[in-house]
Structure formats: C-alpha cells, structure tokens
Amino acid sequence: MANIANTKEERSYDAIVIGSGISGGWSAKELCEKGLKTLVLERGRQVEHIKDYPTTNMYPWEFEHRNELPYQIQKDNPIVNRCYAFHEDSAHFFVKDDEQPYGQTKPFDWIRGYQVGGKSLLWARQTQRWSDFDFEGPLRDGFAVDWPIRYADLKPWYDYVERFAGIAGDKDGLPELPDGEFLPAYPLNVVEKYFKQTVENGFSPAKVISARCAHLSQPKQIHLDQGRVQCQNRTLCQRGCPFGGYFSSNASTLPWAAKTGNMTLRPDSVVHSILYDENKQKAIGVKVIDNKTKDEINFYADIIFVNAGAIATNLLLLNSISSRFPNGLGNDSDTLGKYVAFHNYSARIYAEYEGFQEYRTDGRNPAGGAYIPRFRNLHKQEMDYLRGYAAGFGANRMRSSDQSSYGIDLKESLLEPKWGAWGVSSHMMGETIPKKENQVTLDKSQKDKWGVPLLNFDIDYDENDEKMKEDYIDVMTEMFTEAGFINIRPDTRWQAPGLDIHEMGGARMGHDPKTSILNKWNQIHDCPNVFVTDGACMTSTSTQNPSLTYMAFSARSVDFAVQELKKRNL
Template sequence: MGNTKETRTFDAIVIGSGISGGWAAKEFTEKGLKTLVLERGRDVQHLKDYPTTNKYPWEFEHRGDITADVKEANPVVSRCYAFREDAMHFFVKDTEHPYVQDKPFDWIRGYQVGGKSLLWARQTQRWSDFDFEGPARDGFAVDWPIRYKDIAPWYSHVEKFAGISGNKDGLPNLPDGEFLPPLELSCVENYFKDFVSKNYKDRNVIYARCAHLTEPQPIHLEQGRGQCQKRNLCQRGCPFGGYFSSNSSTLPWAQRTGNLTMRPHSVVHSIIYDEQKGKATGVRVVDTQSKEMIEYYANVIFVNAAAVNTNIILLNSTSHRFPNGLGNDSGVLGKYFAFHNYRGHISAEYDGFKDSTTDGRTPTSAYLPRFRNVVKQETDFLRGYAAGFSSGRGKNMHTEGFGKTLKENLFNPETTGWYVGSHMMGETIPKESNKLTLDASKKDEWGIPLLHLDIAYDDNDEKMLKDFFEQMTEMYTKAGFTNIKTGDSKQAPGLDIHEMGGVRMGNDPKTSMLNKWNQLHACKNVFVTDGACMTSTSTQNPSLTYMALTARAVDYAVTQLKKNEL
C-alpha cells in the first residue's frame, strides 16, 4: 500500500490511549469508524507486557524500594506513592520529558499504551448537580454547560462495561450507579460508618466505589477479564483484568472490531487547521524513534493526551486563524487550571474490637463524601472536600529462635491495636493565574516548545485544610479514637495526579473553549474529553466522569458526521 496520504487517512483520530482515549477508541470502532489511536509512548499489551506482575517480594533486587540513585535522579516522580521498583517502568522519568516549574508542580506521567490507566487508584464516584451547579451558584469559574441528567445515562453506560463495585447509598450529593457487589469494610470502618450516621445528619461514611470486578458479568467475561483477586498489586498491571484499564478492556475490545489502528511512539506535535475549509484536517506526529514528522488525516479528532499534554497540543497548534492556539478565540486556553488538594491527613488509634483483625487485602476502603457547603454556604471558604477512611491492625513479628521455635514465632505474630487514617481530597478553585504556557524559544527533543507550569495553592485551600483538620478531629474524638495526629504534607500541586482544566467547557465562547458536547466552539470537529475539559474539579475522583463525557461526545460526533455537520 505504501506511505500515501490515502493510507494515512482515517475516519477518526484519537490522541492518547489512557482512560478517556481508550473509551474514545472503543466507541468509535464499535460504531464502524476506522480509527487511528496515537500514543507517544511504547506499546504495552495486556498480559504480555506486565513484567513484574507475578513476582514475589524477594525476587526484587531492592525488595520493592527505589534506590538512592534513582530517587536523586527523579526528585519529582519519586514522590509518587506508586513509583516503586515493581512499577517504575510505567512512569516517565524526570529527564525524559523536561518542563519548567515557574512554581513547584509535580507532573506525574505514564507514557505507554494505556497511559495512567495502569496506575490509577480506581476510585469511581459520580458527580451530582451540587457539583455541576457549583460554579454558577458559588460565583467561581463559568457555568457548566451540562447537568447531571445530561451525563447520568453515560455514567451507567461506562459503569456496566468497566465494572464498578459499590453500594446503593441513596445520597443526593453522590448519586448511585450500576454496581457490582461491594467488598467488605473492616469492623472499625463499619463502626465509624454507623457512628457518623447516628451523630451527624449531613454526613455519611460509605464503601468507596471502585473499578474492580467483584462479581464479573457476561460483558466482563466477554472482554476476557476475571474476578479481582485482591492482590493489591494493581500498579504492576493485572493479569486477571480484575480492575479496569484501557489495556485489559477498551483497547482490546476496539481491536477486535477490525477498525482500530494503534500507533505507539508517536508524539503529536500539533493539529492541522485548514483555513479554507474552516476545520481541522489532521495531526502532525513526530515518530520518537526516527524523529520523522508525519501527517495523519481524519474528519474528527479527539484530544485525550491527559490534561497537561492536551493543553500543550492545542497551544502549539497555531495558524493564521488561531495565532494563540487552536480554538483559542476566548484567550482562556491554558488558563483556569485546577487540581485536588491532598495535603491533609489525620491518623489515630482505637482500643476496641480487640477480638477482631483484618483478613487478607482489599483494593478500597471507606469514603466520606463532601459535606461542607453542599446545600448552602456555611464556611469562610468556597466548596469543600471529601475524605478517605481506612483502618487496620499492626503486627509485631518475632524472629527469635531456630527451627520449630522460629516457625511458631513467624506464624503467630503479636497483634497490636487498631489504627485509623483519613486523607482529604479538596476542591481547588480554577483561577486565571493558574496557567500553562509554552516557552518562546526553548524546545524539547521532538521540536515542541517547553512547557511552563505556573500553578499554586491559595488562601481558600489553606482555610479548607484547616477545616478538614478541625472537623475530622472532632469526629475522631467523639468516636473514641485516641492519639489523634494531623499532618500537612505540603506537597506541590500535581502529586494528586488529578490535573484538570485549561480547555474548559462552557456556554459562552467568549469565556470557554468547549461547548456542552466537548467540541471546540471555534473548530467543531475537534473534541476534548480528558481532564483538560473540566470547568471545575469537585471532590470526586475524576476518571469516571472523563469516561462518561467521552462516550457521550463520541455518540454526538458520529451523529454529526452522518449529517455531514463536521
């Protein structure tokens, strides 16, 4: 066939193969569109490319730890909890894609087929109208162009396919979904759950919904996935497909249609805009192995490179029509960037349930949905925070003796008391001053301008952190927990790995980049459905919302293509 324009032309191009890109690939190919997925990293195939997934602890040279040399060479990524000896091959090292921190920002990346879907924490809570209505009601950011009713059917669509474990909790601020049976909470987690429900009318502790197959349904078996084994080694890649990832689910599904072309080692330089046609016609790609610039063409383009890289691509896609970045008539591209505040944590001890302990492992725990400023403004800060809640019992291992005595000591460790802990996930307010820009002269090895990140906390974040400590300390104290300790990690933005914004949705093209269908106001055949599209952050883990927005946008895009509207 050769390398002709015809062979490089597709019905749809998807930039990125992570959680949202995988969903775009699945939806497009299922609907019969020949789809090219561009991934800047290497190929990673389910089962085949999980080199550490079945290793025992003693098979790792450093017993799972990273060495001082690795830590020194990677001061940013080594701060991530999952950057360990068993999974560091799935992370971008600091020197592999440099960027400029105008203010401290820990940019955690996974450049491979599947992206960070191999590494995510798999927490999946829906948004409610309290979240979508927040900006309009509270006077920050711009109004979301959608409400819960617009996305609810698409939440259901992706939940059924991905497999989400949870309870029907009946909470207006955290809508129920299409759930597989939940795993068990510990006795202490259940105790705290009951305590909070009895003592606080506006607060609930629930089982944290997660993308794990507790009871696989026919659709999951058809994907070739199996039940979660609760190994808690998810960051290695799961050989059972027990948790949702692009690699185990959406991408193989798309591949089976015969409509998918996957191209790894492909850094997208920019999107091609045709001045005469008034639309995008394709993308420019730099092959990471040959450094050759290649162009690919399609009628519709989905940008799902993850929030920061999606901003970079659009900012670098300049033309006579769009001198400041593709679709950037409003001038807000790269601005109003936001994230989640994970700085606060609190620990304590509990003297009860001495006759009980934990059995095995679990990939999730308990969760306290946001309860501050939900129905009305009641604090001196905007919005609020959610919190995790987990518990466990420690063990003192005795290694004295030899032979039979040593065996008995090892198999009968001394159990210590219960410990509990919580971490906050606070909503940050999108601000114009929190922005991404491209360097005017310095470029990376692929010829793309270096990224500048100018993002910071503000006074609202500090007040929220203080309130988290006060409220959780009060609840812990009333519940009978002791030795309560609060801690501020003071971590830089970015380590939450929930970066959002820069290409926000909105009703007004003068103040936003995307309309209610996630398409650029000023370039109708380009869509953005990853974290870059978010108008605000709420307090829920965002990946489920990206998936739902993606499936919804693809459905709309295909409809418009059939009408020749794109």
Template sequence: MTEEKITKHPTTYDAIVIGTGISGGWAAKELCENGLKTLVLDRGRMVKHIEDYPTMHLDPWDLKHRGKFTDGDIKGHTKNRRSGFINQYSKHWFANYEEHPYNESKKFDWIRGYHVGGRSIMWGKQSYRWSEMDFEANKKDGHGVDWPIRYKDIEPWYDKVEKFIGVSGQNLGLSHLPDGKLSDPMELNCVELDLQEKLKDEFDDDRLLTIGRVAHLTGNAMHEGRSNCQFRARCVRGCPFGGYFSSNSSTLPAAERTGNMHLRPDSIAYEIAYDEKTGLASGVKVIDANTKEKIFFKAAIIFNCASAIASTSILMQSKSKRFPNGMGNDSGELGHNLMDHHYGIGASAEVEGFDDKYYKGRRPNGFYIPRFKNLGNDKTNTKNYVRGFGYQGGASRTNWQHAVAELSFGKALKDKALKPGPWRIGMGGFGECLPYHENKMILDNNKLDAWGLPTITFDAEIKENERNMRKDMKAQAVSMLKAAGYKNVRAHEREPILGACIHEMGTARMGKDPKTSVLNKHNQIHAVPNVYMTDGACMTSSACQNPSLTYMALTARAANHAATEFKKNKNT
C-alpha cells in the same frame, strides 16, 4: 524560515484519537463500535495486556530492598518520587523526568505514563459520579464560568460507563453523590464498621462512611476478557486478571474486536492541522518517537485525549493564520484555570478492643466519607470557604515490621512475626480547587525536549479558599476519630503541591460562551467543531470527587455525538 519536512500518510481515516489512557481508550471504543475507521496514537511504547506487565507476580524477596525505592533508583525520578507513588515494582510506568523535562514557576507534580494505556494502568480506580450541585456550583457562587451541561445530560453515559468498566460499591440515596449501576460492594472491616456506626451516633450533619466505589470487578456480571478482582493489591503493576478497569484490558480490546482500529504507538502528536478553506481540522502531525520522522495523518474527526496538560500543549502548538495563539484560543483561556484536588491532610489513630479480629486478603480499596460541608442547608454551610471535601481512608492491623527489626532474632522474631500488631485507622481529605484564571501552564520555546518540542512550565498554587478548607479538613478528621473514642489521635499535613493528586483539570474548559471558554457542550472546540477534547482539560470546575468516571462518561457522550454527525454528513 525553512519549510517543514513531513511525510503524508496515504490513508485517510474517519477519526484519529490522540492518547490511549482513560479518555482515549473510551474514544477509540465508541468510535470503532460506531463503524468509524480510527487511528489511535500514543507517544509511548506498546503495552499488551498481561504480556507486558513485568512485575505482576513478583514478591518482595524477588527484588533488592524488597521493592522499596532507593537512592540508586532516583535518577530521572526526582519529581516522581516527591509524590510517593513510585517504587521498584512500578517505576517502569512513570515517565523519566530527565528524558521528559518540565519547568516549575511554582512546584507542580506532573505524574505521567508514556506507554499504551497511559495512567489507566496506574490509576487509583476510585469512581464517583458528580451531582447536579457540582455542575451548578460555578453559576451559583460566581467562580469560573457556568458548565454548559447538567447532570441529566451525562446521567445515561454514567450508566453506560459503569456497566462496562464494572464499579463496585454501595448506593446511598444522596443527592450530592448520585447512585450508580454498582456491583457488589467490597466489605468494610470491623474497625471501619465501628467508625461507621459512631459517625451516625455522634454527628447530626448527615456525614456517613461507606466502602469506596471502585472500578474493580465483583459479583456475577461477565466482562469479556476479564475476571473478578483477586484482592492482591498489586494493581499498579498491571493486573493479569483484568480485575480492575484499564484501557489495556478493556476499551482497547473492545475497539480491536471491531476491526476498525489501527493502533500506532511511539507516535508523538504535536500539532492538529487547520484547513483555512473549510474551517476544520484536517489531521494530526506526528513525530515518530524512535526515528524522529514527521508524518501527517489525515482524518475527518480528531479526539484530543492526551491528558489535561498534553492535550492543551498540542493545541498551543497548533498555530495558524486563523489561530495565532493556538487552536481554539479565541477566548485566551487555553492553558488557564488549571486545577487539581488538594490533599495530603487528615488524621490517624490507634483503635483498641479488636485484637481478636483480623481480615482476609489485601483489599485494593478503602472507605469513603462523602462531602458533608456546604450542601445548601444550615447544618452544613460554612462561612470560611465555598465548595467542599470528602475523605478516603482505611483501618488495618499495623504491618509486620517487627519481622524485619534488626535486633529481633530467634524465638522473639518468630513470635512477633506470627502476631499482628495493633489496629490503626487513618483518613485523608480530598478538597475541591476553584478555577483561578491565573493558575496556568505555558510553553517554553527556549527549552526544547529531545524531539525539538517546547517544554511546559507550570504556574499554579492553592489559594485562600483552599487554605481555609484545609484547616477544616484537618479539624474534622481529628474530631471524627476523637468522637469515636480512639486513642493517640494525630493530625497530619504535607505541603499542598498541585499535580500531586494526579487529577489535573481545566486547561481547555467547556462553556456556553466562546469568549470565555474553549469547548462547547459536546466537548467540541467552539470554532473547530471536528476537534473534540474529553480528558481533564475540558473540566470547568473540579468538584471534590475523583474525576476519571466523569471523563469516561463525557468521552462516551462526545464520541457518539461525533459518530452521529459523521454519518449524517456522509449521507448528505
């Protein structure tokens, strides 16, 4: 076996952060603000805020086919297109499948952004706290392992994150959806307000409708380098105003201002090196994405934040005499317990009686109906499944499709273009997935990528609990719209492919026992305490709320723990 040819970089860093997305950006900010000299790595190209958002101001007529994805665009994006998120305005943010392949034992939509900022540029910004109920769920119903933390452990970090990123919304006083440090809520429109009132009147199980809690700036609070949301709804292109939170507009500039960050794009981290003598990680091995040169960077602390799948892949490739099956894999749980939310199911309807009303702007947000099933009381508990689901949705005038109908010309065309269509309302459920050991990702060493690294194979699916939940998700959506008196209520459902919700979680879970988990209560690898993981890989269960706010809070908490330990060790 030939010895690996690798260049040792002369600089020793206090910390290395792998990844610049939601979690990596926060790790960089907190470590740098604590005074640690930090190398921040991203496998993709550099993206500078504002400067590198090429489609941010384009209108439909500026692109062929008005921005719609066509057969000519499909090359390299067959799996990305399956999800429905990609179009001509955004395709440059999504990793090309042909250049970055993966394998599926069962269908899995792995949506990736290989550039500085990662998916923080394209994310949906929905930002909800988890509750005590969510952190206790595994212990109470016996699925997975118990979380090593509770809500009180993370509550102050939720506070910090919300204040910094700017989350707008309404506090509701619900124990299962804790209140936060929220700025002024966006407004519900007239039809959404109508449904809000009718839910209160027609149902006695505490279900309610509120505006989404979303990481968009509103109100009078100042955020350096950012301004309030402009209601353009062009978020996925990159926001030149910094109206929504992204690493590029917020955490990375904060880290840069300290003078402690060195950002290195085009750097594919593939292994965390282990020192047998110290029992600690000694640094990170990287492949230069352009030259394919291998470089070793040395550091005292490693934050592995490349995403739930990529971070775990790096640990799987980090083999040593101590860890023949991957770093930290004493439990055998590395790569297992893969979760996502299941969605693509709900209902829509037509709404009469509001034809004289319209709305202003393109609100980049919808309404939210928090979980109302299995809350621990007779009114909400069900026998067919455990855990629960929430809904996201919205109401609008039907779009201006009449203006492009081929047979509409002259006066008829002008009249139709000036008159909005009828109101429609729709909602889709987001359901919790249980942590099944058999849902997993593995490495295929026989199928290598362009850099000679193993590709990933997914073997994961929803099971009976989720299928039973989906029946109720559909039925409840239909019943709410019918109870409101709306017309032509129609249910919708599509195949539930994991990954499609882009909330991958659980492949290196936290836990109390090293025999059944990979990470401890501070997000450290049990057996390698100077390696932290705070992205979706660390999650022990999935709840039904969007998870990014929790990733950020866990990251802030772990980075401050790491900085405290580093300074303590430095002074002894």
C-alpha cells in the same frame, strides 16, 4: 503496514484519537464500534495486556531491592519519586523526570505514564459520580463559568460506561453521590463500620460509605466477554492485572476496539500539533513525530479526539498554531491553558484504635476502605471558605514484633508477630477553585527532544485551600476523638499541586465561546471537528476522583460526533 504508509490516502482515517489512556481508550472503543476507521496515536511504547506486565506475578523476595528503588534513581527523579505508587514493581510505567522536562514558576508535580494505556494502568480506581451539587457549583458560588451540562445530561452515559467498565459499590441513596449500575460493593471492615455509625450518628449530614471502585467484584457476561475475570484481591494493581480485575484501557477498551477491526493503534507516536486548514476552516489531521525514528509524519481524519491527558492536551492545543489560531487551537477566548485546577490532597490524619481486638481482616480490599462524600457547603454556603472536600477513610490491623533483642530471642520474636491496635487513616480530597492565574504556558525559548516547546507551570494553592485544609483537620480530629481513636496525628505536610494526579481544566467547557474553549459536547467552539474529553475539559473540579467522568464524557461526545458526521455537519 498502514503505520508507515506513504500516500496521504493511506494515512487518512475517519477519526484520530490522541492518547490511549482512560479517556482515549473510551473514545477509541466508541468510534470503532460505530464503524469509524480509527487511528489511535500513543506517544509511549506498546503495553499489551498481560504480556507486558513484567512484574505482575513476582513475589516480594523476587524483587532485587524488595520493591525499593535504588538511591540513584530516587535522586535523579525527585518529582516522580514523590508519587505513592512509584516503586520497583511499577517504575517502568512512569515517565522519568528527565524524559520531558518542564518549567515551574511554582512547584508542580506532573506525574505521567506514557505508554499504551497511559495512567489507566496506575490509577487508584476510585469511581464516584458527580452530581448537580458539583455541576451547579460554579454558578451557585460565582467562580469559573457555568457548566454547560447538568447531571441529567451525563447520567445515561455514567450508566453506560459503568456497565462496561465494572464498578463495585453500594446503592447509598445519596443525592450528592448518585447511585449507578453497580457490581456488589467491597464490605467495610469492623472498624470502618463502627466509624460509619459514629459519624452518621454524631456528625450529620456527613456519611461514610464503601468506596466505589472499578473492580470486578462479581463479573457479568459483558466483562467475561472482554476476557476479564473476577478481581482476586491482590491489590498489586499498579503492576497491571493478569486477571483484568480492574478497569484499564489495556484490559478493556483497547482490545474491544481492536476486535471491531476498525482500530489502528500506533505507539511511539508523539503528536506535535493538530493541523488546521484555513480554507476548510477545520482541523484536517495531526503532525506526528515518530519517537523511534524522529521522522515527521502527518495523519489525516475527519474528526479528532484529544485524549492526551489534561496537561499534555493543553500543551498540544497551545502548540497547534495557525494564522486563524495564532495562540493555540480554538483559543479565541484566550482562556486556553488557564483556569487549571486540581484536588487539594495536602492533609491526612492518622490514629489508632484499641477496640475490636477479636477481629482482623482476611484477604485484601481493592476498594481501599471507606469514602466520605462532601458534606461541607453542600446545600448552602455555611463555612468561611467555598466548596468542600471528600475524604478517604481506612482501618487496618497489622501484626508486628518486638525487634529490640538479638539472636534466638529476636528470631523467635520475628516469627511470632502479635496483632497490634488497628491503624486508622484518612486523607482529604478538596475542591480547588479554577483561577485565571493558575495556568500553563509554552516556553518560547526551549524545546524538548520532539521539537515541542517546554511547558511552564504557574499553579498554586490559595487561601481557600488553606482554610479548607484546617477545617478538614478539625473535623476529622473531632470525629476520631468521638470514635475513641487514640494517638491522633494530623499530617499537614505541604505537597505540590499535581501530586494528587487530578489536574484538570485549561480547555474548559462553557456556554460562551468568549470565555471557554469547549461547548457542551466537548467540541471546540470554533473548530468543531476537534473534541477534548480528558481532564482538560473540566470547568470545575468537584471533589470526586475524575476518571469516571472523563469516561462518560468520551462516550457521550463520540455519540454526538458520529451523529454530526452522519448529518454532514463536521
């Protein structure tokens, strides 16, 4: 077995990919397809598509606690318990609080999924492209550093990953949210359509579109070839999908990579650090702690792709110390771990609508409803805060019954629920400004069970986020009012950064090695055979859900790396 090979030669590969989540799966697929013998290291356990989805076909009554988690589990896991998807049907895919503790100078909810496939099993599957309104943001508005790429650099790679992953969406013709290679969109329901008209008539330039999502609304041959079939509208995605109806590493990229015969997948392999050779002046491999035996094993490769997940990638680079890089691999600029940002999800709004009484929905919508692309400060600065927010919007009609009685009356009432008013809701997804002081650092005194220093978070909202949040509530209240929605209830409950699960940055891309870690190819400026294509690479956060962009970066970066390898530049 290659996994436990003894000689250095047997532990040598053409490429190593650290992490098997949404970006690592793509790195693995691309490297393997290009013929490189690739070792994929995953710190968590094996999760094989379908076989390891234990709850996927369970009915509600088959769950011991009807999908509620026991009191003690909730009490022992205050952090992960705040995640909307952490329930009895999915708890086995989440990292529990005590598994990998971390410090919080300020509260940060670090939500992790350590297993083969990572959080690609659990994600919300929203896939909106970035545009130049996003890539030009830092330059135009004077924050962070200029992105070293523009939309044109990424466009062919968005096309490429969308065709393979399968993205449902409409061609909406919006420059702020470029169209792509879409499968048919999921329709807006009657109330969502009505809200779209209200908004587009009265609140220009705001738009309401069908949310684009990584679901096979109508699979093509390339998806069938992956063993995936049409999404069956179960909306039980967090359990893992037996149909491969949504995109995950497990259903898509990893089996594809395996089929080439070039992939060696090694679960239970915690990468402690990247090994740097002072003579060769490049990385030569990684030091792994076997999670089961706690043995230390080195693996070697010509190129290394870091896809551990934004924050875990920061931890790994910070912990990769050499005399050349005493403060973390590639950290000449002293920006590693800094300028970490996220999405401001700290406001939502709820209401009801009494129109369209003759309609309801039938079946379930995996896209979740509508998406409102950013419209604030889009063409020029116009508000008293920087950047803007996107928003989700959805309408649902539920049946409910009067439960005030008892006995036969209660029973009859329960079995004859009535269709109520439509419930409508929206949540904000705000761009936050990366700042030097929003950072993660290594705890010099405490180590985890793998001998890796604990990470400490010092990340917070700022005044810009507060202003944006107020504006979101004002605007949505106006839109809801105009639409005739009633019982409008803004919800501005604070939530810790991180709970958005859109943490980004810390090893940002940039033109200048003095102010950034990665170049325009996601390549570490001063250690060119190491590439970072997960969330850690992000120079700014935009408002779009970021996973699709990580996929595009991964495919693009592998293409470049392999060309460089062939030219013997690495």
